[in-house]
Amino acid sequence: MRIALISDIHGNLEALQAVIAHVARQRVDLVAVLGDIVGYGADPVACTETVMTLAGQGAIVFKGNHDEAVERADPDMNAAALAAIVWTRGVLDGAHRAFLTALPLTARIDELLLVHASARHPGQWPYVMTPRDAELSLGATDARLVACGHTHVPALFSLQPNRTCVAFTPVAGTAVPLAAHRRWQIVVGAVGQPRDGSAAAAYAVLDLGQGALEPHRVPYDHQAAAAKIRAAGLPDRLASRLALGR
Amino acid sequence: MRPPRIDKGLVLDGFTLVVPLKLGGMAQIWEVTHPDHPGPLVMKIPLILDGDDPTMIVGFEMEQMILPRLTGPHVPRFVAAGDFAHQPYIVMERILGRSLFERMGEAPFPPEEVARLGLSIARAIADLHRQNVLHLDVKPANILFHRDGTAVLVDYGLACHRQLPDLLAEEFRLPIGTAPYMAPEQVLRARDDPRSDIFALGCVLYEMTTGRQPFGDPKGARGMRKRLWWDPPPPRALRPGCPPWLQEIILRCLAVEPAERYPTMAQLAYDLAHPEEVRLTPAATRTARDGRLTRLRRWLRAAGAERPAPPPVEVQAAVTPIILVAVDLSADYCTVADAVRVMAGRMLTLLPGARLACVNILKIKRLMIDESHDEEGRALHVARLVQLKAWAEPLGLPAERLTYHVLESTDPAHAIVTHARENHVDQVVMGARGQSSTRRYLGSVSAQVTAEAPCTVTVVRAAA
Numbered sequence: 015m016r017i018a019l020i021s022d023i024h025g026n027l028e029a030l031q032a033v034i035a036h037v038a039r040q041r042v043d044l045v046a047v048l049g050d051i052v053g054y055g056a057d058p059v060a061c062t063e064t065v066m067t068l069a070g071q072g073a074i075v076f077k078g079n080h081d082e083a084v085e086r087a088d089p090d091m092n093a094a095a096l097a098a099i100v101w102t103r104g105v106l107d108g109a110h111r112a113f114l115t116a117l118p119l120t121a122r123i124d125e126l127l128l129v130h131a132s133a134r135h136p137g138q139w140p141y142v143m144t145p146r147d148a149e150l151s152l153g154a155t156d157a158r159l160v161a162c163g164h165t166h167v168p169a170l171f172s173l174q175p176n177r178t179c180v181a182f183t184p185v186a187g188t189a190v191p192l193a194a195h196r197r198w199q200i201v202v203g204a205v206g207q208p209r210d211g212s213a214a215a216a217y218a219v220l221d222l223g224q225g226a227l228e229p230h231r232v233p234y235d236h237q238a239a240a241a242k243i244r245a246a247g248l249p250d251r252l253a254s255r256l257a258l259g260r
Numbered sequence: 261m262r263p264p265r266i267d268k269g270l271v272l273d274g275f276t277l278v279v280p281l282k283l284g285g286m287a288q289i290w291e292v293t294h295p296d297h298p299g300p301l302v303m304k305i306p307l308i309l310d311g312d313d314p315t316m317i318v319g320f321e322m323e324q325m326i327l328p329r330l331t332g333p334h335v336p337r338f339v340a341a342g343d344f345a346h347q348p349y350i351v352m353e354r355i356l357g358r359s360l361f362e363r364m365g366e367a368p369f370p371p372e373e374v375a376r377l378g379l380s381i382a383r384a385i386a387d388l389h390r391q392n393v394l395h396l397d398v399k400p401a402n403i404l405f406h407r408d409g410t411a412v413l414v415d416y417g418l419a420c421h422r423q424l425p426d427l428l429a430e431e432f433r434l435p436i437g438t439a440p441y442m443a444p445e446q447v448l449r450a451r452d453d454p455r456s457d458i459f460a461l462g463c464v465l466y467e468m469t470t471g472r473q474p475f476g477d478p479k480g481a482r483g484m485r486k487r488l489w490w491d492p493p494p495p496r497a498l499r500p501g502c503p504p505w506l507q508e509i510i511l512r513c514l515a516v517e518p519a520e521r522y523p524t525m526a527q528l529a530y531d532l533a534h535p536e537e538v539r540l541t542p543a544a545t546r547t548a549r550d551g552r553l554t555r556l557r558r559w560l561r562a563a564g565a566e567r568p569a570p571p572p573v574e575v576q577a578a579v580t581p582i583i584l585v586a587v588d589l590s591a592d593y594c595t596v597a598d599a600v601r602v603m604a605g606r607m608l609t610l611l612p613g614a615r616l617a618c619v620n621i622l623k624i625k626r627l628m629i630d631e632s633h634d635e636e637g638r639a640l641h642v643a644r645l646v647q648l649k650a651w652a653e654p655l656g657l658p659a660e661r662l663t664y665h666v667l668e669s670t671d672p673a674h675a676i677v678t679h680a681r682e683n684h685v686d687q688v689v690m691g692a693r694g695q696s697s698t699r700r701y702l703g704s705v706s707a708q709v710t711a712e713a714p715c716t717v718t719v720v721r722a723a724a
Binding site for chain 2: 170172177180182185188190191193194195
């Protein structure tokens, strides 16, 4: 089975549409949206509706911390994120909010666990940035593979019992074989607000049959997305960071 | 499931074990057959025992990951791999020629033979580097030769792919490699520098030239740390017959600092292919090792040395290119030659580390030159060389980044394309004539080069 792993859309419709068009060419059997559909970006309505349509076509969708913050204020959020969430609340209608609220935190597909952040405490959103974080995440589940987002930085970690966890930054366009006797923590990067120095939207295709991860980068019109953020009166930093990928 | 007992006649996923070729302590190599895969084939089977050396197991994983991605004449063709859950193995093409290890008993080799074999090996490793793979265990036993002389590199157990996870990098606290050939930075656990393979090849060239391994076969961490400051006796101290150009090449490969070696394997191959063009430094004729003070300085620096920072991206990607500049020196095209030099200068600014091969074609009517014309021919050749050097002078390049070649040929375009192909040139820069009756009748040289060259071709025109 080939699964498209899409995460951290953050109300960026230009990026989401570019990624969906790219996914359409990858012969995937399933689309998994790993949360944070809204927040930061200026198109929460269109993005939520697009994801609702994907869900209607069979996609599985998970809840992220920004999706949750629409209903329940998150005390840990920084000022810019909070401003965006307050604004987002005002534009979403009841149906959108009901959809976001009802999203599950995790799901298992055979050996694979899907979740927005670390598998350690789904709902408390710990980041998976370091090999230690990956060990904690994998330590919390018996799933051989865990796929998540949340950090906006693509990464891949490999773990074997009694061995040092190996960290790797995937290279777009180069499939990484995921050896079957190892455990893997996949962090897919962000569609709508990449933070690894590249402006292009990040996602990945996980091929469970072949045991391979195919990382992708998709260029999109980030200037248009930034212009909408400014037009909506959201903090300028949320717009300017899109071009920098930070 | 328990792994099956490895024995003659065993069938693994359709592969039948026929004859054991090597029964090592770490892995077995068997000749195998398969009805669907034409032979000859070998299967490599790791012997995994509980508490065994994990480097071996992880190395086998790396080999399973890297070998299927490699193509070309310098690697054994990958056929199949067996899963770790059942019985891990790799099946690949069997290379029928001898290994350099088997031939090393004949060392010392004549210098020409060292250059010939060294060139084959350097081209093979350069091909790996182009495919984003560092071998990191270059040694005579891992170098095989096809009957036609093409070198093939085997055993990717310590190799590293720039775009795949390096499972070996983080896991082991000790340096990994083969002691006599390991580069100083590998002793410090760096696994990301293509110039480590250049150092190892330098050790191999040294051994072929002198019959001795430059650093012996040190044991233990202290013996290996010596690699950071100790320099071997120059080849000429052991083999006075070693020509200066060969010593220059070998010692440049063996520099402790990677930045003092050749920047790329392709550039080393270029020197091995053109011994007469090797720029000689005082190192070329030295017969004594470095002075005490130099060594003391290196020793002090080595004392606290830790794993070095990753090399610059252009070094990792081995992208310091060889640029062939074809210069037409006939008086009519002076302005074009100037324009070509301007373009070459711009490229060198963009690509510091790039190397320029200045080529001039001495067009001859036919290939056979009889004796009476020989002297005249040689004078013409030398005159062209002088002109070529004068052309390059304004570039102000240090000598080691420049070579000059006057190629005699009846077909200039063919000569340029052949030189580019044989030397793995990355880019050709050449001028195009404007309108001329010659071009109308004979066709344009630059058009033919553009069509046939195996690399990027930049055609330069003089401003009208």
